[in-house]
Amino acid sequence: MAAARVPALRHLLSCQPRVLHASNQRRWAQVHDVRFLATTQQPRNVIEKYREKLDRKAREEGHPDIESLRAAYADKIKNLRKETDTVTAPLRGATPGAQAPPPPSSSSSSPPPPQSASSSTATQPSQEQQQQQQQQQQQQPRKSSSSPTGLKPLSEILDLPKASALPQAELTAIWRLRHAARPNSLCAVIPAATFAAMEAMARTHPQFVLPVPHPEQGAEMHFLQWTWDPPTRSATVLFTQLAEYKARGEFAAPHTTVTHYKDLMDRGGGDGDGAAAGQPGVVLMQGTVLEDRGVKVADAQWLVMCLQRFYGGWDGSGGEAGKERAEERRRLLEWFGKGDTRFSVEKLMEEAERMG
Known part of the structure; x- marks a missing residue:
C-alpha cells in the first residue's frame, strides 16, 4: 500500500505548483470591455493619418483649413450617419445566434390578426408627437450651400x-x-x-x-x-x-x-x-x-x-x-x-x- 501511495503523492506534489499558479492568474486577471475600448479611443489618429489628404482637399476647394472643410460637409456627414443608423438599427437589438424571421409568404391566404385599439395607439405617433417632429424639422438649419465646392452663398454672409x-x-x-x-x-x-x-x-x-x-x-x-x-x-x-x-x-x-x-x-x-x-x-x-x-x-x-x-x-x-x-x-x-x-x-x- 505504501508503494502504491508514492506515485500518487508525487503526482499530487508535482501538480500543486501548477494549481497555485493557475489560481494566481485567475485572481489577478483583469477583464476589459472591448466595446468600451473601441468606442473611447480618440479619433485623432485617423485625422493625423489623413491630415495631408484632408489639407489638400481643403485647399482645392478654397477652404483655409480642415475645420472649414468639415463645416462645409457637416450636413452630408450627418445624412450619411443617419443612413448608417437606419441600416444597422435592426441588428443592434438582435440576439447573437438568433435567426431572422422568414419573410411573409405572398401565397398565404390567411389575413393578419386584427390589432387591438391599445396596440394601434402604441405604434402610431400621436398628433402632439407629429407636431413636435414638424417643428423640429422646421427649426433644423438649412444646408449652407447646394454647391459641391462647399462655398457659402452671399445670402448666408x-x-x-x-x-x-x-x-x-x-x-x-x-x-x-x-x-x-x-x-x-x-x-x-x-x-x-x-x-x-x-x-x-x-x-x-x-x-x-x-x-x-x-x-x-x-x-x-x-x-x-x-x-x-x-x-x-x-x-x-x-x-x-x-x-x-x-x-x-x-x-x-x-x-x-x-x-x-x-x-x-x-x-x-x-x-x-x-x-x-x-x-x-x-x-x-x-x-x-x-x-x-x-x-x-x-x-x-x-x-x-x-x-x-x-x-x-x-x-x-x-x-x-x-x-x-x-x-x-x-x-x-x-x-x-x-x-x-x-x-x-x-x-x-x-x-x-x-x-x-
Missing part, C-alpha cells in the same frame, strides 16, 4: 434684401468692417461694369501668370486660375506659386483664394420704387491668404491689383496712353493663352513695373 438697398459707400464700409478683424483677409467692392469686363476676358483666358517684385531677390512668378460656381453665383481666382504648380500640377496648393459674389450686380436694374432701384450694381470680393505659404498679405494685394489691370478692370483710365497700355496687356493675355512665342516674361515685367 449678408442680408441681401437690406444690403441691396444700401448706397454703395455705406455697403463698402460694412463690407470692409466685416473683414477688418482678420489680418490675412482681402476684400473689395467692384463696380458691376468693371467686373463684367474682367469676367468676359477671364472666360476666354482663365489662366495667366503674374509677377511679384522683390527688391532683394528679383521677381517671383505666380500662376492664377479662374473657376466658376453657378449655385452660389460666384467666380473664384486661385493664386499658386509657379514653382509649386510646375512641380505638382493640379495638386499644387494655392496660397490665396479670392471669391467674387455677383448677387448684387443688377440690383439697380429693377423698375420698382424701392431703395434698391437706382443703386449701382456691385460685386463683393473677399479673399484669404493662407499662412505658412511664403506669401505676405501685401504680395496678395499686389496680385489682386495686377489681376484687375491685366483683365481689363482699368482700361478706361489714362487717356490714349492708358488705352495703349491696356491693349498691350490684352495681347500678353492672348499670347500666353495660345502659347505664342511673342509672350515673354520681360514684357510682362515691364507692364507690371508701370503699375507700381
Whole structure:
C-alpha cells in the first residue's frame, strides 16, 4: 500500500505548483470591455493619418483649413450617419445566434390578426408627437450651400434684401468692417461694369501668370486660375506659386483664394420704387491668404491689383496712353493663352513695373 501511495503523492506534489499558479492568474486577471475600448479611443489618429489628404482637399476647394472643410460637409456627414443608423438599427437589438424571421409568404391566404385599439395607439405617433417632429424639422438649419465646392452663398454672409438697398459707400464700409478683424483677409467692392469686363476676358483666358517684385531677390512668378460656381453665383481666382504648380500640377496648393459674389450686380436694374432701384450694381470680393505659404498679405494685394489691370478692370483710365497700355496687356493675355512665342516674361515685367 505504501508503494502504491508514492506515485500518487508525487503526482499530487508535482501538480500543486501548477494549481497555485493557475489560481494566481485567475485572481489577478483583469477583464476589459472591448466595446468600451473601441468606442473611447480618440479619433485623432485617423485625422493625423489623413491630415495631408484632408489639407489638400481643403485647399482645392478654397477652404483655409480642415475645420472649414468639415463645416462645409457637416450636413452630408450627418445624412450619411443617419443612413448608417437606419441600416444597422435592426441588428443592434438582435440576439447573437438568433435567426431572422422568414419573410411573409405572398401565397398565404390567411389575413393578419386584427390589432387591438391599445396596440394601434402604441405604434402610431400621436398628433402632439407629429407636431413636435414638424417643428423640429422646421427649426433644423438649412444646408449652407447646394454647391459641391462647399462655398457659402452671399445670402448666408449678408442680408441681401437690406444690403441691396444700401448706397454703395455705406455697403463698402460694412463690407470692409466685416473683414477688418482678420489680418490675412482681402476684400473689395467692384463696380458691376468693371467686373463684367474682367469676367468676359477671364472666360476666354482663365489662366495667366503674374509677377511679384522683390527688391532683394528679383521677381517671383505666380500662376492664377479662374473657376466658376453657378449655385452660389460666384467666380473664384486661385493664386499658386509657379514653382509649386510646375512641380505638382493640379495638386499644387494655392496660397490665396479670392471669391467674387455677383448677387448684387443688377440690383439697380429693377423698375420698382424701392431703395434698391437706382443703386449701382456691385460685386463683393473677399479673399484669404493662407499662412505658412511664403506669401505676405501685401504680395496678395499686389496680385489682386495686377489681376484687375491685366483683365481689363482699368482700361478706361489714362487717356490714349492708358488705352495703349491696356491693349498691350490684352495681347500678353492672348499670347500666353495660345502659347505664342511673342509672350515673354520681360514684357510682362515691364507692364507690371508701370503699375507700381
